[in-house]
Amino acid sequence: KNFGIKDSLASLGLKKSNAGTSTGTRWLRSTGAAIESFSPVDGKLIGTVASTDERAYEQALSTAHEAFKAWRTWPAPKRGEVVRQIGEALRQYKEPLGKLVSYEMGKSLQEGLGEVQEMIDICDFAVGLSRQLHGLTMHSERPNHRMYEQWHPIGIVGIISAFNFPVAVWSWNSMLAWVCGDVCVWKPSEKTPLCGVACQQIVAEVFEKNGVPEGVSVLVNGNYNVGQQLAKDERVPLVSATGSTRMGRAVARTVSERFGRALLELGGNNAIIVTENANLDLAIRGALFGAVGTAGQRCTTTRRLIIQDSVYEQVKERLVKAYAQLSIGNPLDPAYHVGPLIDKQAVKSYSDALKKIKGEGGTFVVPGGVLKGAAYDESGCYVKPAIAEVDPSFEIVQQETFAPILYLIRYTTLEEAIDIQNGVKQGLSSAIMTTNLHDMERFLSHEGSDCGIANVNIGTSGAEIGGAFGGEKETGGGRESGSDAWRVYMRRQTNTINFGSTLPLAQGIKFDI
């Protein structure tokens, strides 16, 4: 069965061989190496995309630079109207785009459609925002003076995105940036380049209808070299980069060297604390989806389960039973819960992690392994979700292994549990499962979780676009999506106006001649 993939690719305008550089409706010629996109679902070549070469990059960036001069003069609500229409187009393309996400990245079709829904939601959010880019007014210490602050567009926003959310992360950035008056240059992951081409074509249709200048949405393609080109480029005041901590460190260094602004959304090592009085039905459900959803390849995947002594055995037993029910296979087929990892390199990291766990003294309660057999061999990327009992001090437990491996850790007091939860370098998402008000409030207090996201009685993954998304420490400190995350896409200006006829100086300074 091909689950309608051919039709989906055709309706998104994808071909076997695609140009990889675009300024909107125009696609630029490039002699850069072809990036081959193989589906982790069945190992087949979906299509190729040309990497952006020097000449195409220069042409694309100078078009974006010119476009900004025009786009910033459009009233924000008019820019919002264009984004509203992108939301409508995404509703129309939800099915084929969701399928492409599932087929190119390997997440379940439900999750692929969910990712497109997130894009639609952020469009709606951005439309409302386009009438609310509020500043503040302040009282001046000087008579007949007024002070206020306003927010201006910042310029070109570079977006570097990861493979695991191949379309949503771009939309979280670009929809907000566009209503803010910025123009965007997107470099998608080289593992999911066709998702980038498809999004660019959807946006280009809407932009053309509305007379939006060429260069407001730019697509470039390539590996980390093109990412570094964006990070170095002084024409790009803001670089929003989503991916591994290693990538974030390299991007942050390059961007800060030239005093640019970096918005970093990096790796997580997320934990759920299960207290002695937790509702275990919720705890098991939350941990299960958090650990195996997207085959453990979400930045918010539950990697550690920190369980109170008195319920430890019970939680372990129930999880082992739940894992036995998991079916692993083609993510486009609703019969399966878990799809493949992104590629063979990811399978190797998973297998290496299993070895390390054993080497450091961990015990497997659900053993992992690479799946073999007719349904799996074409791709070679299907693995078994595993559960291991570990000590939090293991080196491997401190790292983010981007695969479905769940660690069980025992604790006695809540203080100890919070110390374990915070005792890693990453600080993205966290949760507590409890019915005890004191434990809940302690976990959410200044002495509690040190993460950007802290949940009660829901798991670590599945954030809504209304909140600010991101994390602390090695997760990079950036915030995207809802709340006031829009501010990073603008520059703040403080204005003081004198409506009197004298010139009093601040701080009471006298300068009489």
Ligand code: NAD
């Ligand atoms: P990755 O770091 O390998 O690649 C991410 C992107 O960065 C790609 O587009 C890649 O080409 C580019 N890149 C890599 N090295 C670069 C460099 N030195 N300079 C400039 N660009 C560079 O990550 P991945 O394997 O695609 O994604 C998985 C990682 O992303 C995980 O660590 C996951 O936790 C993280 N992630 C974080 C969030 C978040 O919001 N915090 C969301 C999704 C994924």
